[in-house]
Amino acid sequence: MKTAVITGASSGIGEACARLLAGGGWKVFLVARRRERLENIASEINGHAIVVDVTKAQEIDVGPVTRCDLLVNCAGGALGLDAVGQANADDWTNMFNTNVLGTLRMIQLLLPRLVESQGCIMNITSTAALAGYEGGGGYCAAKSAQRALTQSLRLEMKGVPVRITEVLPGMVNTPEFALNRLRGDAERARAVYENVDRPLAANDIAQVVVGVANLPAHVNVDEIVVRPVAQRAQHALFRGDLRWRDKQSSLHSSIVKGEYQ
Template identity: 50%
Template sequence: MTQRRIAVVTGASSGIGRATARRLAADGFEVICAARRTDRIEALAQEIGGRALTCDVTKADDIAALAAAVGDRLDVLVANAGGAIGTETVATAKLEEWRTMYDTNVIGVAASIQTLLPALTKAHGVIITIGSVAGMVAYEGGAGYCGVKAAVHSLMMSLRLELFDQPVRVCEIDPGMVASDEFSLVRFHGDEQKAAAVYAGVEAPLTQEDIAETVAFVAAQPEHVNIDQLVVRPRAQAAAHKVHRTS
């Protein structure tokens, strides 16, 4: 009897993480939905036939509990938990918000990988991080978020070198403009008008399902095929600073 493949998706309670959990479940994975909001991941796990685990990736005990739930084999880790907070300049930045972003986007990703690496190695698995084009090009008001995503990119490049002789793939997906359900709302502290302005006039930004589809593509490649870095933008976004708006 073939053992069912297992995937972990962190930050699975909304947005790209939730869409990814659904997409991987459709491909036959048993998905462990890990996030802080228990009610949401329990509903998601019931919907897709997965497992829910309340997990804050910034807490060592939660990461240890995640590893215990996984066991000794893990086929796919989607290190998605993270997000952006604020758009202040460096001169006016709320540094506590920066610390929160670093703890979640960088330390949380590193802790997830570090703890689950033995299980990934045993299964000849794949690590997929959800980065951002913000980690490639800085912009005004983005130093905090651009910095954390640049750090994730560096983390993945180092990890790929360190694991060059191990049976683990190390893959990075860097989305551009994605109209997910919470990303911009969180960034603008719940200001719906400011969040909507990010996508104003853009006829077809990426959706969270588009990125989930990309994750599924990366995960489905043969063991010898490593998608080092995959940049995904909507056609309307030629670069981080150049977006076609019809109004």
């Protein structure tokens, strides 16, 4: 049985990855800070909870992981939409700590096991790593740094049979992401996705992660950008009816509109 370690596994993309991998027969270790929520998810999928802040993780925390075939670094997030001139430096510090240093720490802790298993590292960055946008300076900078870390690691491990992939999601409707970024303002969080016809869901990204993880061991996908059809670029988002012909369109729209209710 192959073993995966998923950070940020208590919600969003991390939770979706954990559930999909477990359903596919993987042994899954779920890593996050929120004990009750994490342990409940782990219990539901017959996984193993590691309750720790990834920015403070130590060898003792990953001790139960005797083998690691896949590390998926999902822990991260954004704080605020302030312009650079008015940005809160503490928010930037928190974003760098979680998105960049948390990824670094988990890779350093598990790299020997990944080398031993000839495994795969997948870092979930963002299309925010590809271009800046107004109000996104801190998040774009953090995700750009995480992207640079991934690219450097891939080159440094030339000659080592470990796959290293970066997944760059565009607009994904994960309720907690927008709520955290907007300090719990549900109205503003809902407006982020308003009239967007079928933004990505966490499970869409999880399917990409699992698909890459299950490729032959010699096949490395360096990076993969995943956006909804409604989003052609970071600055090019279409709001309106895309006139999908399948029945899932109305169902998906209803789910999106009800997620914050």
